[in-house]
Amino acid sequence: MSVLINKDTKVIVQGITGGMGKTHTELMQAYGTNIVGGVTPGKGGQEVCGVPVFDSVSEAVEKTGANCSVIFVPPYLALDAALEAIDAGVPLISVITEGLPPQDAVKLHAAAEKKGVLVNGPNCPGIITPGECLIGIHPGSIYMPGRVGLISRSGTLTYEIGLGLKQAGIGLSTAVGIGGDPIIGIDQKISLKLFEEDPDTDIIILVGEIGGTAEEEAAEYIKTNIKKPVIGYIAGRTAPPGKRMGHAGAIISGGKGTAESKQKAFEAAGVQVAVTPSEIVELVKQVLPAMSV
Amino acid sequence: MRLREYEAKQLFRESGIPTPEGKVIRYAEEIFANKIYPCTLKTQVLTGGRGKLGGIQFADDPNDAYKKAQDIFALEIKGDMPEAILVEPKVNIKREIYVSILIDRAYRGPIIMAAAEGGVEIESSDSIQIVPITGGNYSSYLGRKMATQLGLTGKDVLKFGNIVNRLWDVYTKNDCDLVEINPLIVDGDGNFVALDGKITINEDSLGRQPRFDGMLGAHLTDLGEREFKGKMCDLNIVELEGNIGILCNGAGLTMATMDLVFHHGGKPSNFLDVGGGANKDHVTRALDLVASDEEVKVLLVNILGGITDCVEVANALKHYKEIRPKANLVVRLVGNNEEAAQKIMNDAGITMTNVLDDAVKQAVAVAA
Numbered sequence: 220m221s222v223l224i225n226k227d228t229k230v231i232v233q234g235i236t237g238g239m240g241k242t243h244t245e246l247m248q249a250y251g252t253n254i255v256g257g258v259t260p261g262k263g264g265q266e267v268c269g270v271p272v273f274d275s276v277s278e279a280v281e282k283t284g285a286n287c288s289v290i291f292v293p294p295y296l297a298l299d300a301a302l303e304a305i306d307a308g309v310p311l312i313s314v315i316t317e318g319l320p321p322q323d324a325v326k327l328h329a330a331a332e333k334k335g336v337l338v339n340g341p342n343c344p345g346i347i348t349p350g351e352c353l354i355g356i357h358p359g360s361i362y363m364p365g366r367v368g369l370i371s372r373s374g375t376l377t378y379e380i381g382l383g384l385k386q387a388g389i390g391l392s393t394a395v396g397i398g399g400d401p402i403i404g405i406d407q408k409i410s411l412k413l414f415e416e417d418p419d420t421d422i423i424i425l426v427g428e429i430g431g432t433a434e435e436e437a438a439e440y441i442k443t444n445i446k447k448p449v450i451g452y453i454a455g456r457t458a459p460p461g462k463r464m465g466h467a468g469a470i471i472s473g474g475k476g477t478a479e480s481k482q483k484a485f486e487a488a489g490v491q492v493a494v495t496p497s498e499i500v501e502l503v504k505q506v507l508p509a510m511s512v
Numbered sequence: 513m514r515l516r517e518y519e520a521k522q523l524f525r526e527s528g529i530p531t532p533e534g535k536v537i538r539y540a541e542e543i544f545a546n547k548i549y550p551c552t553l554k555t556q557v558l559t560g561g562r563g564k565l566g567g568i569q570f571a572d573d574p575n576d577a578y579k580k581a582q583d584i585f586a587l588e589i590k591g592d593m594p595e596a597i598l599v600e601p602k603v604n605i606k607r608e609i610y611v612s613i614l615i616d617r618a619y620r621g622p623i624i625m626a627a628a629e630g631g632v633e634i635e636s637s638d639s640i641q642i643v644p645i646t647g648g649n650y651s652s653y654l655g656r657k658m659a660t661q662l663g664l665t666g667k668d669v670l671k672f673g674n675i676v677n678r679l680w681d682v683y684t685k686n687d688c689d690l691v692e693i694n695p696l697i698v699d700g701d702g703n704f705v706a707l708d709g710k711i712t713i714n715e716d717s718l719g720r721q722p723r724f725d726g727m728l729g730a731h732l733t734d735l736g737e738r739e740f741k742g743k744m745c746d747l748n749i750v751e752l753e754g755n756i757g758i759l760c761n762g763a764g765l766t767m768a769t770m771d772l773v774f775h776h777g778g779k780p781s782n783f784l785d786v787g788g789g790a791n792k793d794h795v796t797r798a799l800d801l802v803a804s805d806e807e808v809k810v811l812l813v814n815i816l817g818g819i820t821d822c823v824e825v826a827n828a829l830k831h832y833k834e835i836r837p838k839a840n841l842v843v844r845l846v847g848n849n850e851e852a853a854q855k856i857m858n859d860a861g862i863t864m865t866n867v868l869d870d871a872v873k874q875a876v877a878v879a880a
Contacts, residue, residue, distance in 0.1 A: 239789070239819075243819075294716065294719075295719065295720050317788065318716045319716070320687055320714055320716050320717040320720070321615050321689065321714055321716070321717075322615075322622075322648065322684065322687060322714070322717070325615070325620070325621040325622065325647065325648040326647070326648050328620060328647075329621070329646070329647030329648060329649070330647075332647075333647075344818060344819075356788070356818050356819045357818060358816075358817065358818045358847045358848055361816075361846075361847065371764065372764060373762055373763060373764020373765060373767075373768075374762050374764070374765075374788070374818060374819075375760070375761055375762030375764060375765035375816040375818065376762060376764030376765045376767075376768050377764075378765075378816045378818055378847065379765055379768065379816055379868065382816070382846065399763055399764070401615070401617040402615075402617060402620050402621070426764070428763070428764055428767060429767070431617050431618075432617075432618065454763075454764045454765075454767035454768045454771065455767040455770075455771065456771050457770055457771050457774045458750075458767060458770070458783070459750065459752070461734075462750045462783075463748075463750075464748075464750060464763055464766070464767050464783060464785075465748045465762070465763025465764075465766055465767070465783070465785035466763040466764070467716070468617070469763055469767070494771075494775065495768075495771070495772055495775060495869065496768055496772075496868065497868070497869050
């Protein structure tokens with residue numbers, strides 16, 4: 220088992236005829252993801268990567284039964300693409316696109332919440348359930364299947380941790396790359412809830428970073444709702460205040476969003492905090508045997 | 513991208529927000545064309561707090577104004593020299609209000625923020641009122657609601673609401689992160705006038721706002737030289753004070769690598785996230801940018817290729833090493849197309865380190 224996606228997930232790719240869409244469709248297919256079609260308005264009827272291209276999301280859903288869409292369209296077109304998928308009733312949408320204007324992001328999430336659609340991202344690596352399904356741009360071979368759930372605001376740092384765990388012989392149930400933007404859909408709390416309910420996840424790793432108060436809110440949520448052990452990590456503990464550290468959301472402003480505040484919140488919620496990525500692996504190794512007793 | 517006051521006021525006027533009838537001058541002598549006295553002279557810099565530092569002066573006649581204009585043109589405000597002076601007739605202020613619209617991550621959307629008193633210390637004021645614009649769905653009653661929260665009554669509710677309507681227009685039309693009027697004044701005739709303003713245009717949105725084309729370079733402040741250059745060629749670099757140059761891909765991994773350098777006793781010279789899917793040329797620009805700081809003793813390259821092709825990075829590193837055979841490089845290159853990259857690195861005589869902690873320790877040892 221897993222969360223959000225599995226071997227039965229039927230995926231369409233919006234922007235499948237673009238360079239990035241095509242490249243990653245091939246990589247997702249090579250991993251075993253069931254890509255059932257693609258959408259590029261005006262290019263319906265073509266075939267790309269061995270799957271049919273449709274003019275609209277609603278047509279793609281109707282003809283293929285897709286229940287998930289991955290969006291690889293340029294930033295200024297991403298809102299329209301996502302609204303189309305929401306309108307077509309796709310229950311899970313992953314927006315990989317980076318650089319979506321914030322005013323568009325607000326509209327996207329408002330529309331998704333209204334319809335009860337789960338949006339992953341934007342500006343995220345997507346989701347992977349190792350051995351079953353990959354949506355987005357995770358390098359699949361870096362992970363192995365297992366019973367650890369991983370939630371992360373960062374893409375490459377997720378790969379780093381997945382790789383470290385694999386080298387230690389530890390696999391993941393699912394890794395959810397929630398994205399580095401200030402406003403995101405599937406957040407830490409939603410992911411925590413899903414992993415708590417997943418019978419095949421034993422431990423949860425929560426990889427946060429400076430900026431905003433999502434980790435503090437997640438910690439509050441963990442206190443009352445999460446029984447499974449949670450291991451936390453905060454990137455950017457040595458970042459200077461007032462500087463945007465790559466991600467639009469990674470900035471300490473007005474004394475808010477510091478690593479110290481997040482670490483304290485984690486510790487107060489009983490989350491073990493790793494100081495380095497390799498320490499995360501060590502902590503998982505300590506917790507795992509204790510659980511099988 | 514932060515606009516100067518006179519540029520912000522131009523956008524205000526285009527959306528119908530009244531401002532004083534101002535004139536922009538670039539030489540002190542231009543002040544003699546000004547006919548209205550007393551007047552206000554305001555330095556046009558991008559940094560805040562200019563009033564306290566002498567950047568705003570009042571003048572009663574042309575000679576007084578000429579002298580003050582000369583002073584202001586010579587006055588540096590926190591490292592920023594004035595681009596121009598905005599000359600406005602001095603206004604009669606009956607009341608000052610603060611009002612802004614900005615994106616707030618806690619509310620997951622834009623909010624109207626206001627306070628019944630305007631002023632410079634607004635961030636620390638405890639009288640701030642907030643009206644969220646849920647889902648970005650603005651309607652005029654939200655502006656009137658804020659007016660009521662500020663204690664305004666009667667016609668002032670409509671006048672203030674009207675200002676907020678127009679501020680919303682500025683905010684959406686120009687893809688702003690922030691539009692702020694501080695102070696919004698009520699003048700002797702009871703009119704609401706934007707006496708000072710601040711606008712920040714969202715940088716990710718500049719590509720669809722052609723009116724701001726080419727303006728970014730002249731609107732960046734508080735940036736070090738490498739940060740300015742990085743911004744101009746789409747590289748996320750933050751200057752730090754050590755001697756280990758860092759080049760990684762992805763914000764989180766770059767932060768983690770920076771943290772690790774400190775953890776193992778070293779000091780990073782910078783944070784540089786080369787972004788996703790960088791090609792050889794982009795990585796080469798990034799390497800050159802990091803190495804342009806003379807303090808840098810070693811370059812620590814940590815790339816986990818997902819969307820990034822390790823071969824592109826390897827080719828950039830090979831090129832870098834050819835030009836600077838004596839440069840110290842510690843390279844970790846894992847992921848997409850790793851084997852082919854390994855071969856290029858071998859041919860170039862660059863050793864690779866597979867484990868992140870080892871790579872960081874190695875770089876710290878070289879830099880020590």
